[in-house]
Amino acid sequence: MKIQVQASPELTKLCNLIEDMSVAMLTTFNAAGALASRPMAPLEMDSDGALWFFTDLRSAKVQDLRNLNLSFSDSGHASYVSISGHGEINTERARIERLWTALARPWFPEGPDSEHLGLLKFIPEEAEYWDAPHSGMVRMFAMAASVVAGKPLAMGEHDNLTHLSKAVPAAARV
Numbered sequence: 104m105k106i107q108v109q110a111s112p113e114l115t116k117l118c119n120l121i122e123d124m125s126v127a128m129l130t131t132f133n134a135a136g137a138l139a140s141r142p143m144a145p146l147e148m149d150s151d152g153a154l155w156f157f158t159d160l161r162s163a164k165v166q167d168l169r170n171l172n173l174s175f176s177d178s179g180h181a182s183y184v185s186i187s188g189h190g191e192i193n194t195e196r197a198r199i200e201r202l203w204t205a206l207a208r209p210w211f212p213e214g215p216d217s218e219h220l221g222l223l224k225f226i227p228e229e230a231e232y233w234d235a236p237h238s239g240m241v242r243m244f245a246m247a248a249s250v251v252a253g254k255p256l257a258m259g260e261h262d263n264l265t266h267l268s269k270a271v272p273a274a275a276r277v
Contacts, residue, residue: 106148128174188227
């Protein structure tokens with residue numbers, strides 16, 4: 104994923120948490136109102152914290168972009184991030200060509216000129232994360248100590264990041 108310098112300390116923290124995670128699960132509501140998730144490969148995090156993905160413009164996921172969730176997971180490093188936000192579709196060919204990667208060719212065999220290729224711009228609003236950067240052995244001892252103490256001890260960092268976007272909050276859009 105290409106990373107630009109972020110506009111705020113909270114976005115910088117979010118960037119640091121997800122920059123090495125190559126796949127996110129994007130959750131939307133389907134036509135029946137049920138939650139539906141699919142893996143997506145982030146292409147870029149721009150300076151406003153927006154995450155950019157290639158998408159097929161015929162896909163059902165582009166029908167309702169008001170309330171989205173991205174979840175990133177790196178179980179090897181015990182790092183987990185859940186981001187709520189909304190999306191926009193962008194069909195700017197110059198941006199598509201700049202972000203094009205051969206890894207997208209199986210889904211878009213015509214390359215960056217595919218008529219069905221667009222960009223999903225995910226605009227984050229809030230994020231919650233759990234990050235335990237210690238080694239597996241340290242996490243195992245912390246878990247054992249937590250069981251003995253009857254409460255979580257040295258399990259890593261857990262926090263919420265709010266005000267990630269200058270956009271209207273999800274509650275006001277519904």
